[in-house]
Amino acid sequence: MSAxxxxxxxxxxxxxxxxxxxxxxxVAVMAAATLWVLSRMWSVVWPxxxxxxxxxLTWPLAAFLRRHGWRPAPAASAVTVLSxxxxxxxxxxxxxxVASQSGELADGVTEGIQRLREWAAGPPLNIGDxxxxxxxxxxxxxxxxxxxxxxxxxxxxxxxxxxxxxxAVLALFLMFFFLKDGSRFLPWLTRQLPGRLATxxxxxxxxxxxxxxxxxxxxxxxxxxxxxxxxxxxxxxxVPLVLPLAVLTFVSAFVPIVGALFAGLxxxxxxxVSNGPTDALIVLAIIVAVQQLEGNVFQPMIQSRSLGLHASxxxxxxxxxxxxxxxxxxxxxxxxxxxxxxxxxxLRDQLSEPAHGGETGEGLPAVPGPS
Numbered sequence: 001m002s003a004x005x006x007x008x009x010x011x012x013x014x015x016x017x018x019x020x021x022x023x024x025x026x027v028a029v030m031a032a033a034t035l036w037v038l039s040r041m042w043s044v045v046w047p048x049x050x051x052x053x054x055x056x057l058t059w060p061l062a063a064f065l066r067r068h069g070w071r072p073a074p075a076a077s078a079v080t081v082l083s084x085x086x087x088x089x090x091x092x093x094x095x096x097x098v099a100s101q102s103g104e105l106a107d108g109v110t111e112g113i114q115r116l117r118e119w120a121a122g123p124p125l126n127i128g129d130x131x132x133x134x135x136x137x138x139x140x141x142x143x144x145x146x147x148x149x150x151x152x153x154x155x156x157x158x159x160x161x162x163x164x165x166x167x168a169v170l171a172l173f174l175m176f177f178f179l180k181d182g183s184r185f186l187p188w189l190t191r192q193l194p195g196r197l198a199t200x201x202x203x204x205x206x207x208x209x210x211x212x213x214x215x216x217x218x219x220x221x222x223x224x225x226x227x228x229x230x231x232x233x234x235x236x237x238x239v240p241l242v243l244p245l246a247v248l249t250f251v252s253a254f255v256p257i258v259g260a261l262f263a264g265l266x267x268x269x270x271x272x273v274s275n276g277p278t279d280a281l282i283v284l285a286i287i288v289a290v291q292q293l294e295g296n297v298f299q300p301m302i303q304s305r306s307l308g309l310h311a312s313x314x315x316x317x318x319x320x321x322x323x324x325x326x327x328x329x330x331x332x333x334x335x336x337x338x339x340x341x342x343x344x345x346x347l348r349d350q351l352s353e354p355a356h357g358g359e360t361g362e363g364l365p366a367v368p369g370p371s
Contacts, residue, residue, distance in 0.1 A: 043167070046167065047167045047168075047170040047171035047174060048171075048174060049332070050167075050171040051170075051171045051172075051174035051175045051178060052178070052212065053216050054083065054171065054175045055175050055178040055179060055182070056209075056212055056213035056216040056217060057216055057217060057220060058079045058080075058083055058175070058179065059179065059182070059213060060217075061079050061082075062075050062076055062079045062179045065078060065079070072179075072180045072181070072183075073180055075179070075180075076176050076177075076179035076180035077176070079179055080172065080175060080176045080179070083175070084172070185205075186202045186205060186206060189201060189202050189205065190202050200346065200350070203346065204342060204343055204346050207342045207346065208339050208342050208343075211335075211338050211339060211341075211342050212335055212338070212339065215334065215335050215338055216335070219253055219254050220253075220254075222253055222294055223249065223250040223251070223252075223253025223254065224250060225294070226249050226250065226253055226260070226290055226291075226294055227246040227247065227249040227250040227253075228246070229286075229290045229293075230245070230246065230249050230263075230267065230286065230287060230290050231243070231245065231246030231249070233283070233286035233287075233290070234246075234267060234271070234283065234286075237271065237275065237279050237282055237283060237286070238275060238279070239267070239270060239271045239274060239275060239279065239283060240270065240274050241270055245263070245266065245267050245270065248263050248266060249263045249267075254331055255318055255330045255331060255333075255334075259330075260291055260294075264284070264287040264288075264291070267283055267287060268280050268283050268284050268287070271283040309334070309337060309338060309341060313337060314334055314337070317333040317334055317336070317337040318330050318333045318334065320333065321333025321336070
């Protein structure tokens, strides 16, 4: 005998679905409104993001100085000055030579793409020129849109050189104050919030700070190792433009998965144009070996899976960030996803039922007494 559909249960399920849909819609509207507000405040948000990234990189040194008797202000000042000197050294030793060779690097990539088109048009692939042209044009449009989005995003907050200097100075001052007063932030935040928020928000803030610091420092170190090993391999093979390619590898490390593929493709194209297909294959083998070493040794050892994000989540986050905000979105996608995961994990812990035992009057799991 077939079961009869219960109208009461169907109506209850429909009401539940409608309620959940309405709640999700409210959350989506709130998220969209938050993003809109952030976009209108980008000239302030962007230096704040830069300052947070710089602070996570330099915080260990400031904490080291404070553990050895330095006062907060002198420690923050010393770290800020050292950061300025390091930035000036990077500009003088790396950025200027890289900028002078950027045109040659772009020409090599263009010529390498043209050679690949010619190879694909012949046997054994015999891909029609119309198909190659269509795929190439689509890829170039995608790249131009992404770059254009990044340029427009930067132009929104930094419309002139003067505004750019203001942004840099603001980020530097924010970094100094974060280094100087960062340890006071959580106690201050606890005093400002009422009730349960005084406990939950500081906990989430502390975990978010640890996650952000782990991501930035580990990606910087892994990117440095990638740039060192790949640059050494390119130098041994005799590929030109070693310094720009190494810098591109380091910068691309901050866009997980996608950045490594992009930097590797550029290096292979330059090797193909300058040294021929044999050296290009050797460069490809070097890059694959370094990436395998990174994925299986460097990142698990350095990051210790602290982000807690699956590779598929990382890939989807980078893709979504790139489609929404271009290059800037790709750079910020993974740390944003990691922070969202921190908030979600905390909410899940607070909303989970206790595994054993009852609950106390405060809604907390009962702690068994000593036997």
